[in-house]
Amino acid sequence: MATVVHHFGMTVADIQETQDFYEKHFGFVPSTESILLTEDWFGTGVAHEGAQAKIGWLRRDEAVIELHEYVQPPDSRRLAPDIADIAAPHIAFKVDDIDAIREQLLADGVKFYSAPVEVSGNGETAELAGIRWCYCEDPNGYIVEIFAEPR
Secondary structure (H helix, E strand, O other), X not given: OOOOXXXXXXXXXXXXXXXXXXXXHHOOEEOOOOEEEOOHHHHHHOOOOOOEEEEEEEEEOOEEEEEEEEEEOOOOOOOOOOOOOOOOOEEEEEOOOHHHHHHHHHHOXXXXXXXXXXXXXXXXXXXXXXXXXXXXXXXXXXXXXXXXXXX
C-alpha cells in the first residue's frame, strides 16, 4: 500500500499573519482565499460539536501546510509546547544560508531558542557532522527548525 504525506495541519490564531510569515521567510505561496467550515460534519470530525473554522493553505513544491483558524469554539487556549514534550510538533526547513535567514527572522522579532549550533559528528552522529541548526517560533508558537548542510 502506497502512503504519501499530504499536508501538515496547524491551528492558528490568524491565518493571514501565519501565511505572511511562511511566505516571507520560507517562500510558501498562500491560498488567495480561506473557506469557512460550518457544517455539522466538521464539528463531528474534530470532536467539537458546533465547531466552525476558517481554513487556508500554504504551498511550496509538494509541501502543503493547512491552517485552521477556529471561529467556534471562540475561547481557544494557546499552548506553549516545549520541544521535550511528548507530541510537541516542529516543522523543519533546510536553508542555504542559516545565518542570513536567522538575521532576517531576528529583525522581524522572531524568538530563537539559541544561535545555530553545529553537529560535531562524534560517535553515532558521524553522518550528521557539520550540520548547523536552531529552533525558533512562528507567530503562533509553533516550533520551527532551520538547518543547513555543510557546504
